[in-house]
Amino acid sequence: xxxxxxxxxxxxxxxxxxxxxxxxxxxxxxxxxxxxxxxxxxxxxxxxxxxxxxxxxxxxxxxxxxxxxxxxxxxxxxxxxxxxxxxxxxxxxxxxxxxxxxxxxxxxxxxxxxxxxxxxxxxxxxxxxxxxxxxxxxxxxxxxxxxxxxxxxxxxxxxxxxxxxxxxxxxxxxxxxxxxxxxxxxxxxxxxxxxxxxxxxxxxxxxxxxxxxxxxxxxxxxxxxxxxxxxxxxxxxxxxxxxxxxxxxxxxxxxxxxxxxxxxxxxxxxxxxxxxxxxxxxxxxxxxxxxxxxxxxxxxxxxxxxxxxxxxxxxxxxxx
Amino acid sequence: xxxxxxxxxxxxxxxxxxxxxxxxxxxxxxxxxxxxxxxxxxxxxxxxxxxxxxxxxxxxxxxxxxxxxxxxxxxxxxxxxxxxxxxxxxxxxxxxxxxxxxxxxxxxxxxxxxxxxxxxxxxxxxxxxxxxxxxxxxxxxxxxxxxxxxxxxxxxxxxxxxxxxxxxxxxxxxxxxxxxxxxxxxxxxxxxxxxxxxxxxxxxxxxxxxxxxxxxxxxxxxxxxxxxxxxxxxxxxxxxxxxxxxxxxxxxxxxxxxxxxxxxxxxxxxxxxxxxxxxxxxxxxxxxxxxxxxxxxxxxxxxxxxxxxxxxxxxxxxxx
Numbered sequence: 001x002x003x004x005x006x007x008x009x010x011x012x013x014x015x016x017x018x019x020x021x022x023x024x025x026x027x028x029x030x031x032x033x034x035x036x037x038x039x040x041x042x043x044x045x046x047x048x049x050x051x052x053x054x055x056x057x058x059x060x061x062x063x064x065x066x067x068x069x070x071x072x073x074x075x076x077x078x079x080x081x082x083x084x085x086x087x088x089x090x091x092x093x094x095x096x097x098x099x100x101x102x103x104x105x106x107x108x109x110x111x112x113x114x115x116x117x118x119x120x121x122x123x124x125x126x127x128x129x130x131x132x133x134x135x136x137x138x139x140x141x142x143x144x145x146x147x148x149x150x151x152x153x154x155x156x157x158x159x160x161x162x163x164x165x166x167x168x169x170x171x172x173x174x175x176x177x178x179x180x181x182x183x184x185x186x187x188x189x190x191x192x193x194x195x196x197x198x199x200x201x202x203x204x205x206x207x208x209x210x211x212x213x214x215x216x217x218x219x220x221x222x223x224x225x226x227x228x229x230x231x232x233x234x235x236x237x238x239x240x241x242x243x244x245x246x247x248x249x250x251x252x253x254x255x256x257x258x259x260x261x262x263x264x265x266x267x268x269x270x271x272x273x274x275x276x277x278x279x280x281x282x283x284x285x286x287x288x289x290x291x292x293x294x295x296x297x298x299x300x301x302x303x304x305x306x307x308x309x310x311x312x313x314x315x316x317x318x319x320x
Numbered sequence: 321x322x323x324x325x326x327x328x329x330x331x332x333x334x335x336x337x338x339x340x341x342x343x344x345x346x347x348x349x350x351x352x353x354x355x356x357x358x359x360x361x362x363x364x365x366x367x368x369x370x371x372x373x374x375x376x377x378x379x380x381x382x383x384x385x386x387x388x389x390x391x392x393x394x395x396x397x398x399x400x401x402x403x404x405x406x407x408x409x410x411x412x413x414x415x416x417x418x419x420x421x422x423x424x425x426x427x428x429x430x431x432x433x434x435x436x437x438x439x440x441x442x443x444x445x446x447x448x449x450x451x452x453x454x455x456x457x458x459x460x461x462x463x464x465x466x467x468x469x470x471x472x473x474x475x476x477x478x479x480x481x482x483x484x485x486x487x488x489x490x491x492x493x494x495x496x497x498x499x500x501x502x503x504x505x506x507x508x509x510x511x512x513x514x515x516x517x518x519x520x521x522x523x524x525x526x527x528x529x530x531x532x533x534x535x536x537x538x539x540x541x542x543x544x545x546x547x548x549x550x551x552x553x554x555x556x557x558x559x560x561x562x563x564x565x566x567x568x569x570x571x572x573x574x575x576x577x578x579x580x581x582x583x584x585x586x587x588x589x590x591x592x593x594x595x596x597x598x599x600x601x602x603x604x605x606x607x608x609x610x611x612x613x614x615x616x617x618x619x620x621x622x623x624x625x626x627x628x629x630x631x632x633x634x635x636x637x638x639x640x
Binding site for chain 2: 159160161162163165166168170171173175177178184187191192193194195196199200206207209245246248
């Protein structure tokens with residue numbers, strides 16, 4: 001893999017023109033914000049640059065993408081990918097460009113270096129941090145670049161609350177806020193707004209929590225009947241496993257979601273006492289020590305019993 | 321009022337010894353973290369410094385306070401206050417020091433300059449930002465200072481999500497993270513942990529939301545019967561008015577809490593369409609355009625009707 005420094009990547013971009021920028025499948029704030037900022041940065045240098053349309057945009061990400069979206073007949077001279085770890089993560093319409101990416105910029109440890117040249121920094125909380133460094137090499141950061149960059153950085157580090165936040169993440173945010181962007185509107189949209197259906201899901205889950213193991217294990221369930229009653233979409237039901245992780249005194253939050261009748265997907269979020277991946281491995285799943293999952297085919301009560309027994313097996317002082 | 325620059329305040333502190341530091345009534349993360357960091361900073365210069373015990377500490381703030389708490393017989397030569405806007409905000413045991421504060425450091429616009437010398441910066445999101453600047457003048461920032469400073473800064477800006485966050489807030493956070501502190505544990509404790517009773521309150525409120533005005537006005541209620549059923553404490557019920565503010569499509573979140581039987585305290589959180597203070601003024605209350613409150617003595621249905629009518633009066637396109 002050919003690896004570039006930030007300075008070298010900036011030099012390459014300075015030599016490019018008619019650039020097409022690729023974002024990943026199921027695009028998030030980081031890939032969209034990074035791509036849009038890079039596009040604005042190239043345009044500020046007088047270059048032609050566009051983002052390849054991405055069919056997976058949401059109401060929250062689309063406004064940042066739209067001003068940069070390519071028109072149908074655009075013929076790029078160079079192709080750049082941002083926040084894409086492997087070619088498998090290219091959307092369908094980006095597949096034709098898979099073997100002609102001139103520069104791939106990413107921050108995932110699993111990055112496969114599929115570009116002709118590559119720049120990867122796994123310590124970055126967001127690809128947006130790397131794009132910021134590159135754009136700062138190329139010239140002054142304008143508000144047009146800073147706003148999507150703030151979206152990129154803030155969304156990937158949970159508004160500076162996640163563990164991946166570093167001193168550099170905050171330093172980048174400081175520079176972005178200097179441009180006077182309305183970061184507050186971004187925070188409200190991405191971090192402080194929930195759909196009514198999402199809130200209905202959360203309310204139902206919270207009012208039915210079951211506690212075990214001297215109140216240290218909490219079980220939250222999302223049966224198909226609940227999804228149907230609330231008419232929740234996939235977006236409404238995203239990342240529900242975080243909900244149980246915030247309960248005071250609980251160091252093992254178990255979220256069980258019914259995928260199909262009597263097929264339950266378990267997600268565990270645990271503290272140091274409970275090794276989540278060991279518990280899930282007993283049921284054919286896996287993950288990390290603090291976050292793991294598995295799928296169990298059984299009716300609700302039986303599936304729950306198996307999961308609790310698996311946890312009991314790996315936690316010496318578990319009390320059923 | 322005698323106003324000092326950061327440099328001058330640092331010089332004064334360099335000349336002090338046997339320093340007593342005061343925190344405010346109902347102490348929050350900012351006053352406790354700022355005071356503890358200042359204490360550590362003074363100790364790093366070889367000085368004797370203590371915090372006057374504060375009876376209002378909580379489980380989350382006490383650990384940062386404890387290492388600096390003064391013993392009963394400590395006789396200070398100088399007294400410094402942090403994050404205290406007026407002498408009315410001194411806890412009972414700090415009142416004897418009200419007229420002998422040598423240096424008062426604060427960030428509230430309402431600061432009254434009650435110190436012999438004063439340093440106020442209303443643009444700072446937290447008093448911790450100012451304390452950071454002072455400590456940076458005095459010497460290297462150690463992890464012992466950085467951890468309470470992170471608590472101070474992060475809690476007062478809602479983990480960098482609130483509107484008061486500035487480029488300087490992030491720049492300070494960047495410097496603090498450089499020391500290698502476990503900021504993630506702080507974030508988990510202060511921003512990602514809720515008591516079981518708090519979650520029960522939220523679940524009950526969310527499952528009973530009433531919508532009005534083409535779903536743009538949401539009413540959430542906290543009757544005494546709910547508080548009693550959940551056995552919620554004052555801490556569990558803090559800042560419940562933020563809950564309604566996050567509902568997608570709602571630009572007027574009305575939270576009504578029953579203080580005594582048939583006495584309801586209303587809190588409005590609104591977008592630009594609804595002037596909260598004008599609506600609340602019609603019922604004898606007040607506040608800001610986006611956040612205001614009032615109290616209404618009436619049974620639930622009647623109190624709610626009066627509030628909705630007040631809102632309808634100030635919003636031209638309101639549809640009951």
